[in-house]
Amino acid sequence: MKKTYKIEVDCANCALKMEETAKKVEGVQDATVSFMTQKMKVEFAESADEKSVMEAVRKACKKVESDCEIYLD
DSSP states (O other): OOOEEEOOSSSHHHHHHHHHHHSSSTTTEEEEEETTTTTEEEEEEOOOOOHHHHHHHHHHHHHTTOOOOEEEE
16 A cells, blocks of 8 residues: 655655655555645555554664654644
């Protein structure tokens, strides 16, 4: 399953760091982050729980870019 989330990120380099971090989270099959559109697209692994995976993605991204935001609702 794929889903798109609105994000706030300050620069293209930060977006790349968030993308690389999101891809490492268990349950994420693929992720892309666009600085230009301020969106994160996530493809979940088949049996992944979307809500818990995205909480883990948010937490991991905050460690890399503390001022980033991912809107989950």
